[in-house]
Amino acid sequence: MKLFDLHCDTIYECCETGKHLRENDLHINYAAAHRYQPYVQFFALFCGARQPYSPETRDCLLDTPADERFGRMLTTARREFAANADWLTFCRSAADIRAAVEAGKAAALLSIEGAELLPDRPDALDYVYDAGVRLITLTWNYRSRYGCSSAVDQNEGLTELGKQLVRDCGEKGIIVDVSHLSDRGFQDVCEATDRPFVATHSDSRVLCRNSRNLTDEQFAEIANRRGLVGVNLYTPFLVRQSDSVIDDAIDHIERFIGMYGEKVVALGCDFDGCDTLPIGIDGLADMYRLADRMLTLGYKQETVDGLFYDNAFNFMQKML
Template sequence: MKYFDLHCDTITECYLKKAELFDNELHWSLKRAQAYNPLAQVFAIWIPDEYRGESAVRRFEDVYKTFIFQMTKNSDKISFCHNAAELKSALNKNKTAALLSIEGGAALGGKIENLDKAYNMGVRIMTLTWNGRCEIGDGVMVKHAKGLTEFGVEVVRRMEQLGMIVDVSHLSEKGFWNVAEVTSKPFIASHSNSQKICSHKRNLTDEQFIEIKKRGGIVGINLYRGFLRDGGKAFIKDVKNHIEHFLSLGGENVLALGGDLDGSDLPYDMKGVEDISKIYDELLKSFSEQIVNALFFDNAYRFFENNL
């Protein structure tokens, strides 16, 4: 089974718990994930909202050191990819392809030069905010949330110049439409579900999903219980409901996976990455193999092939 996932917090958990990437008790381990081939994973460096300014920059740098250490230690099995050619090469060698993202633009500490620095360190995707307010703009959980700041607009435009992918998961709705206004390239929601199916404000409205589709972007389905079903009593069948709705909006070339492993509470009938295949099998009961494979791998691979 092919598997390409747009968002996990595993490397941050490795940093916090001093765990090994290859074999651990987290949601995602390289050992268990290697059951899928080809395999590609975007690893996020998460910046919690209590970090701002220089403390946020240091947090990013500390987790980055863990990421590089684990990439080096497991270099026979996983390859840190910076562009489409490296992504293709890693998969052709039967290695896991690793991409690096930032979850929370507070990592820049409010300085545009830190964006260039992050790009040079290999970051290719950035979620502009986490839930709260940072120098770039407001997250979706901010009361009376506003959109992007002037600095945020500068960051988004510089990301496009660099070739870094803008990620609108966690961003306020006003911020989302600001991104749509000031960008010309496709952007993504790496781990966001449908607000029509689950009313949590972290999920996307139909209008937002259609805008991402129109722009040639992708949306990663999040496995967090609280984003799958109102009340949070979610199972794999609830994942299917979000996919079905997005497909009804013409999302067959838009949908991907952004499981949020190690950053969320998974559906009650899942323990970790080893159970991703259960979603695949469940979807095959209702959708064609072509659509399921597109969701699990092909759409994400094509997007990065064209935009990385």
């Protein structure tokens, strides 16, 4: 079966722990990826600001300068992609994805999670574009010079620098991602650009009241723009309890599909960025269980294909 996933933190894990993509105890590795054909994966270069940060202001303070941190993350990605070139191709365009798929290879794309990872230089966007970054998640869980996260203050949006970044991304051909962004920031993105944008790994706030999730209005806005929303499998975003099951994820999928989202909903599993997944899914290898369950429940093959691959693939053909 085919699979297109919009978000994972596997490169970050490799960078921090020295593990390797081919063989590891992470959610994504060769054995798991090999089950899917075609398989397309966005790998995030993560700002990684776990500590230290300023507890009073919740401003993001990277543990190393952005240039150095970005460089380290990019070096890891390049090293891992090169070491797995026998089954995985680093892609920078829609044509690259098509070529990888036709060659029977997995396709790897790069994103940045947390714009604070952008190197501190005037040509930062050109620099990361040339490095292959094709999507930027504007914020992570802190406030940065670009804007404010949903985890800090929903009423504080993008800074002028952040609004400019959204416009520049549009011109450059880099996709804007609003997952993690505050509600006010979401509005600011809508005002700054007419282009489609994405929420790579967010669920429905109606079903699970978590500030990381999307309101119906936000989902409708993304759908109206023919953007894309990746359903996140992290348990706290699916349910307000400690355990979740596959049907909980399907509830969120159903919510989005029911809002004219059949062509908009995709997967942004958050593998290697989350520690609790629905029972029965321990990583990429188990994603077929979600598809099987949906078919058992009576979803059409076409709907499952759209969710698992076609919607994201078609979107990227349009945007990249």
